[in-house]
Amino acid sequence: MTVAEALKSIHNRSWVLPAIQREFVWSSDQICVLFDSLMRGYPVGSFLLWNVIPDQAAQFTFYDFLADYHEKNPYARVAQISAGRNVTAVLDGQQRFTSLNIGLYGSYAERLPRKWATNPDAYPRKRLYLNLLSRTGDEELGLTYDLQFLTEQEAESELDGQRPWFRVADILQLENSGPAMMAALEQHGLSGSQPFNTLYNLYEGVRTKTAINAYLEESTDADRVLDIFVRVNSGGTKLSNSDLLLSMATNQWRELDAREEIRSLVTELNQEQGRPFAFSKDLVLKAGLVLTEAPDFRFKISNFTQANMERLEKAWPQMRASLLRSARLLATFGLSERTLTADSVVIPLAYYLHSHGHDDAYIISSAHSKDRVAVRSWVFRSLLKRGVWGSGLDTLLNRICTVIRQSPPSDGFPAGDIEAAMAARGKSLQFGPEEIEELLDLQYSKARTFAVLALLYPGLNLSQDVHEDHIFPRSRFRRSALTRMGIPAEKIEDYLVRANGLPNLQLLAGTPNVEKSDAWPWEWLDGPHFPTAQTREEYATRNDLDLLPSEPVGFLDFYEGRRLRMRERLLSVLGESAASTDVLGE
Structure with missing residues (x-):
C-alpha cells in the first residue's frame, strides 16, 4: 500500500503498537533520510504486522502512534480498543511508521543547542518542510532533497517573492498531481520544472507508489508472536x-x-x-x-x-x-x-x-x-x-x-x-597514592570534581545552589593580561594550564559566587561577604585559602601549596573507613 493509505490505518486506530515496543528513538535527521528515500523511489524496508483477534486484543495493552514528538515527553498514549474489535499490531516498523506520521501529521520538538532544559523556549515546535528550489540536500546525511524541520516563522522566509519551503504535510491535501500541484506552486510564487519535479516526487513517494510492503502474521499463539518479535528486533537499535x-x-x-x-x-x-x-x-x-x-x-x-x-x-x-x-x-x-x-x-x-x-x-x-x-x-x-x-x-x-x-x-x-x-x-x-594523584589532577566542571571538593571542604549547605568557583578568576588569565601583570613569558603557559585545575577551585553558594565575579581572591575576602576578621580567617583556614598571595605573581606557589594540602586531606578522608569518617559536616 501507499504511505498515505498506511497512515490512514494508523489514524483510525486500526493499527496500534504493542506494549513490548520501546519508545520512539529516531532523530530528526533519520526522519529526513526516510522521506528522501521515498522521494528517490528507494525501498524503505519491509514491515511486520500481527492480526490480533478481539479476545486477545482485550488481554493486552496497546499504544497509539506518536504524532507530535517532544524530547522531554517522548511517550505515546495508551490506545483505547473497543470491545469486540480486532486490531493490527505493528511488530516491526514502529520507528519508520512513527517517523512518517510525524512528518505528515505532526511535529518534532528537540532542545536547541546551548539552551537550558528548563527554558520553555528551548524546545520549539518544528514541522517537516521541503525546499522546492534547492537542488541538493545535506551532504553529510547523503540527501538528494533539502528536507528540514523548521518553525513556521523559519519556513515563511521569502526570496524575491518566492517561498521555497513547502510543508510536507500539505501533500496530503492536494487533490491531484496536476492542476492542484500547479496551484500550490503558484501560492509559493514558484514556477518552472525544478520546483514542479521536486514536489511531484514527494507526491509520488507518499500517495502513488506502493512503498509499504508488510508481512501479516495471523497466528493466535502469543508466544510464537513474541519469539518472532524478538528475532526481527535483534538488529538496528536493539531492543x-x-x-x-x-x-x-x-x-x-x-x-x-x-x-x-x-x-x-x-x-x-x-x-x-x-x-x-x-x-x-x-x-x-x-x-x-x-x-x-x-x-x-x-x-x-x-x-x-x-x-x-x-x-x-x-x-x-x-x-x-x-x-x-x-x-x-x-x-x-x-x-x-x-x-x-x-x-x-x-x-x-x-x-x-x-x-x-x-x-x-x-x-x-x-x-x-x-x-x-x-x-x-x-x-x-x-x-x-x-x-x-x-x-x-x-x-x-x-x-x-x-x-x-x-x-x-x-x-x-x-x-x-x-x-x-x-x-x-x-x-x-580505599584509595592508593596513584588514585589520589589522579583526583588531584581533576579539572573544572568534570564529573568527579564536585564530589572531591565537597569531601575536602565541608560546611556548605549543598542542598542549595552551589557553584564550582575559580579562586583566581579564569577571566583574568589571558596571555595579554598576564604579560601586563609582569608575569614572565616562560611562566604564562603554567598559569593557563593550572587555571582550571582542582587547587584553583572551591565550592561557593550561588549568590556569593555571583558577588565574587572576577574579583581577585584577596579582594573578595576583604569584601562585605565576611563581616568580621574572625569569620574571614576561619573561612580562609577551613578552605586552605590562608596560603593566598596578595598579588597574581604568587599564583603558582599558591597552587602547589594548596595541592599539597589537598593531598593530605584526601589521604585522611579516603584512607579511613566511611563508618569512622566524620569530616563531612551537615
Missing part, C-alpha cells in the same frame, strides 16, 4: 531487555499500568528538587527487583514471573516513595545529572530507606543528621572510586543489600560493614 520485561510487567499488573507508572516515576525522579538527573526505566526496574527481595536481580524473563510482578505491583507505592526519597537525598548532597557518575548508587539508598522504614523526615530531621553524614561520605567515596558501579553490579547490590537487611535499624547506615563487603568483592573504597 533492550528492560523494554521487553517492562512490557511483560505491563501485561501482568492488574490495577496499575506498569508502563505509565514507571514512565511517570522516571520523569519525577529526574526533576527532583529542581536538579536534573538522568535515571532510566532500566534503573527503576532493577530497583523494583531489589526492593521486593527478588532472588535474582538480573534482567531475565524468569525473574519477571507473575508472582514477582504481583509483588512489585503491591509494593509499588512504597517502592516509588523510597526511590523518590533517595533521589531527594542525593539532591541535598548537591548531586545532579552531571556529577552523579553512577546512577546505580540510588538503589542501595532506596533499599536502606525502604527496609528500615524511613519516611520523608529522614531527609531533613536533625535526629538523622549523623546518619546522613555517613551516607553522604559513602556515596561520594563510591562515586570517586573507578569501577565500583561497573561490572558485577548485580552481585554487588546483593552483597550490599544483605548487609543492610541484617543490620539493626537502631545502628543506622552500616557504612563500615558495607565497605567490608564491597572490599571482599574487589570493590574496595
